Amino acid sequence: IHGGSLTSGSGVIPLYFGDRLAAEKDVVVVTINYRLAWLGFLAHPDLSLEDPMGSSGNYGLLDQIEALKWVRRNIAGFGGDPNNVTIFGESAGGxxxxxxxxxxxxAGLFQKAVIESGGCDVVTTLERGFEVGRKFANDAGCEFRDPIPCLRSKTPEEIKRALDASSLQAKAEAREKGRENPGALSPEQAKFDWIPHIDHWVLNEKPIDALRGQRFNQVPLMVGSNKDEFKLFTIAIPGIRSIPKCIIHKELFSILGGDTASGIEKLYPYENYRKPADAVLDALGDMGLGCKCFSAAEAVAAFQPVYYYRFDFSKHNFPHMVGxxxxxxxxxxxxxxxRAPANIVASPAKRKKAEPLVRVMMSYWTNFAKTGDPNGDGLPLWPKYDPVRRERIYLDITSKVAPTDNVLKCEFWAEHDLMQQ
Structure with missing residues (x-):
């Protein structure tokens, strides 16, 4: 399941081509598309009134469920087993x-699950979804008594133009407000608009709560994140990693407030990193992705086999900027x-160096898909995650199993989560 914050992306870009995985590892690979942004996650009270289940705002998630039903009905015709399906996704796909x-x-549509750099709490209530939906209708010029027929009468291009204009105005207002009222980051600023909703039909509760309470589809889980998650989001901002420590320190306290900023500087000491900005990027990566995966591993391990990892490989063309x-x-x-876009960061020489890890990871993922256990002949042993021992595998040219090193950090982010939806 492709990523893209549930607002962009596609299952048909070369990055996700499954031809080699299928041919080399004797699996059937299915990539899917699903409705995104407002087409996939617009909630509105009028939409809920016309729905037999009283629901709205989960259309993209329902598309994914329909894709799984299609697999169950049809995959045997492609040589697959409808009773041995693994779902795997990265980022928003996670x-x-x-x-x-x-x-x-x-329920019953899959037998194993893999979460790559995702999480289990990016959902919201219908009430907040209705607020977003009403604003969406207003911004699209449909603020009068029958907004849904109005929205349906417009082309996607018309709606996008109206939303783009509204977004520019909102950004200008936010900049002005920031000048007038500097200080701690508002929780509203870290919220996503286009995400699934707890509608008591598609979702009964926040998924992390369902996992902790054993109210989930009981299957083995592979879950993990990457060492330098947030560096990806700085590539388009030249020079950001060169910001001096004094400015970073000042901005941390101004934007996040004293408690959160002090905790970050204690848990992510600047001197432990190549550049001071890398400390903040590491912190944001843990907050937004790494610790979400840790929480999922901790929750599911009480009920099902869990295999927990961190991906560490950085020996490509941009080891420090991208990592x-x-x-x-x-x-x-x-x-x-x-293949594009990965070939940008991996020259032929770097690809040759990465080849052993490619082989190991292809085997781990497909072994898990087939049996629920990633281990196999010739592979480094990957033990099940134990919430007492708290070890994970670190995937690199030389992979190793070692203690999970983010426990204290994740306990901190559980108390100071700026991305709580």
């Missing part, structure tokens, strides 16, 4: 995997390092 774990409507950033593991699983 969010989606956890939503499917928690959804009663997905083991968000999504860098994907071409290792699909063996697509020579």
């Amino acid at each position: 969010w989606s995997v956890c939503n499917l774990l928690a959804s009663p409507l997905a 083991a950033a968000h999504a860098v593991e994907i071409p290792f699983i699909f063996n697509t390092l020579d």
Whole structure:
């Protein structure tokens, strides 16, 4: 299931081509598309009134469930086993995997699950969804008594133009407000608009709560994140990693407030990193992705086998600027390092160096898909995650099993989560 914050992306880009994975590992690979942004996650009270289940705002998630039903009905015709289906996704695709774990409507449609750099709490209430939906209708010029017929009368291009204009105005107002009222980051600023909703049909509760309470589709889980997640999001901002420590310190306290900023500087000491900005990027990566995966591992391990990892490979063309950033593991699983966009960061010489890890990861992922256990002949032993011992595998040219090193950090982020939806 592709990523893209549930607002962009596609299952048909070369990064996700499954031809080599299927041919080399004797599996059937299915990539899907699903409705995104407002087409996939618009909630509105009028939409809920016309729905037999009283629901709205989960259309993208329902598309994913329909894709799984299609697989169950048809995969035998492609040589697959409808009773041995593994769902796997990265980023928003990882969010989606956890939503499917928690959804009663997905029961029985898959037998294993893989969350890559995702999480289990990126959902919201219908009430907040209705607020977003009303604003959306207003911004699209449909603020009068019958907004849904009005929205349906418009083309996507018309709606997009109206939303773009509204977004520019909102950004200008936010900049002005920031000048007038500097201080702690508002929780509203970290919220996503287009995400699934707890509608008591598709989702009964926040998925992480379902996992902790054993109210989820009981299947083995592979879950993990990448060492340098947030570096991906700085590539388009030249010079950001060169910001001096004094400015970073000042901005941390101004934007996040004293308690959160002090905790970050204690847990992520500047001197432990190549550049001071890398400390903050590491902290944000743990907050937004790494610790979400840790929480999922901790929750499911009480009930099902869990295999927990961190992807560390950074020996490519941009070891410091990109490192083991968000999504860098994907071409290792699909063996697509020579295809766009992965070939930008991996020259032929670097791809040769990465080849052993490609082989290991292809085997781990497909062994898990086949049996629920990633281990196999010739592979480094990957033990099940134990919430007492708290060890995970660190995937690199030389992979190793070692203690999970983010426990204290994740306990901190559980108390100071700026991305709580």
